């Protein structure tokens with residue numbers, strides 16, 4: 001992962017600052033509670049939800065287990081359909097590939113549809129260094145980009161901004177980038193959306209290069225899928241002459257039919273809709289319809305390192321629905337920025353330290369940004385046992401041990417006595433010793449169960465029928481926790 | 493070593509602990525979920541489609557073959573359309589009563605030109621009742637993807653009951669992945685501003701679906 005947010009304060013510091021921001025807290029609370037209730041209704045409509053969730057988990061696990069085979073198959077089918085496949089081992093390589101592809105078109109502007117992968121690698125910044133302007137076209141991303149801000153939610157990246165702030169940003173910034181906002185713009189959401197429509201339409205109509213990610217890639221057919229709401233995705237995917245999609249290698253599903261699972265679980269888990277307004281699917285290029293040139297950049301950037309971790313690899317099942325953010329009591333209070341990465345919330349707490357390693361204070365503290373209440377696991381449409389991975393990563397931070405970094409086996413040193421340990425300890429204290437409010441809704445039984453990874457009936461175990469979970473002693477973490485809290489905690 | 497070899501090598505090393513699963517894929521993943529939710533008559537399925545379309549703010553009309561040209565005429569007039577985009581294979585009789593100038597989409601039509609057109613009329617490939625979704629696959633009566641995207645008003649004709657399925661799994665069975673597909677569930681929308689749903693950002697702000705029987 002690139003150092004998109006290097007220099008971020010560790011989780012407890014950032015969370016503490018966020019707590020002092022009343023706007024942020026109010027917005028987050030309203031937002032997460034609204035989506036939470038809607039999601040529950042959307043899920044309740046399907047009486048086979050548990051079976052869909054299990055199928056989703058198994059499809060993803062099967063794919064990961066044979067990822068080499070499916071990557072090669074995908075490459076073949078995309079190539080056969082007229083696309084070109086590139087492989088990027090890390091962020092720098094992906095950025096270099098994309099910059100060269102854009103330069104080859106002679107363009108200095110690209111339109112982008114929201115993509116976690118391109119945020120993760122810091123693509124916009126890298127392109128800018130090459131003199132290429134990347135315009136974000138998702139309304140929330142536009143708000144973030146115009147406000148020179150960072151996203152704070154996977155699905156609603158500008159969730160920390162209220163309508164008045166958005167109006168002010170549009171009024172003062174749109175003119176700098178293109179068509180200005182109307183003089184008399186009010187803060188009515190419909191007017192703000194209209195201003196964005198006009199501002200961006202100008203860019204869509206003249207764009208010659210589009211950049212996207214993808215929610216799914218089908219190995220068997222070479223089809224890519226983008227799920228969206230606003231139509232900016234359709235614009236970016238169909239109007240430009242050249243389309244470049246940057247996609248993490250874990251986004252593969254084996255067969256066309258597999259989409260029947262995820263196209264049911266993803267919209268209901270993310271926007272809590274039966275179906276999102278627009279889904280685009282394309283297979284290579286089509287004569288006379290859409291881009292004439294299609295490039296797929298397959299991104300590793302820490303994913304194979306994550307795959308090497310027997311407990312942590314389940315994080316690669318994630319379909320980025322953001323349901324886990326919306327139920328997380330820690331996220332609700334800390335806000336997305338506190339996680340110091342494009343992946344906030346519970347999934348960020350297990351993904352970032354794996355993609356980036358736990359060397360920095362922020363990454364070492366992330367596994368502690370949780371009260372282990374288990375709500376994230378329950379809503380996850382691919383059944384990622386986030387608490388199990390959190391506990392595992394805590395062990396890793398405290399104890400050190402073998403891991404894989406950039407494809408190489410390394411021996412991590414224990415964080416003991418280092419700044420990372422102190423950051424982690426503060427995060428733990430932050431999460432564990434919040435007043436009762438933070439713990440409300442927690443089920444004590446599940447919390448204590450999850451402190452003992454070996455007793456977990458987690459999906460990690462089913463990963464391979466022939467393998468036991470690694471023996472992770474519960475002792476060291478608890479010892480460590482009691483020792484540090486007992487020794488240093490003066491807040492209680 | 494190329495990055496391709498490097499990544500594939502890393503994947504293989506990462507999976508060293510895993511025993512390969514040599515079962516055929518069909519057996520490796522249990523699919524205990526339903527092919528469709530609930531039992532309905534054909535008529536009820538069409539009803540459900542109409543209800544779910546409307547729930548996501550599409551405007552739903554019903555018509556028969558005889559009445560369709562007049563309905564299309566009325567809808568275009570109500571929208572105040574001067575020009576209407578027509579895909580190459582749209583049944584001519586659908587448009588036989590319409591007043592606005594018909595713009596036939598050509599490969600040379602620029603996006604800027606399409607942006608001046610008020611409305612577009614298309615058919616569809618399949619419609620999904622449980623989710624209120626219509627799917628376009630670029631067939632001659634639907635045209636290029638951009639023509640149902642740029643104009644602000646989209647009239648989509650669904651032949652019922654033939655083109656209606658109950659569920660997402662049934663829809664995927666009917667669709668050809670080699671074609672460019674656009675799944676549409678209501679007009680474009682955003683909830684990015686304080687989670688208030690606003691209809692219409694970049695796609696057509698008005699979606700009218702005609703159920704043609």
Ligand code: SF4
Pocket residue numbers: 269317318319320321322323324325347376379380381382383384
């Ligand atoms: S971890 Fe699960 S719930 Fe969270 S974003 Fe990923 S898929 Fe959704």
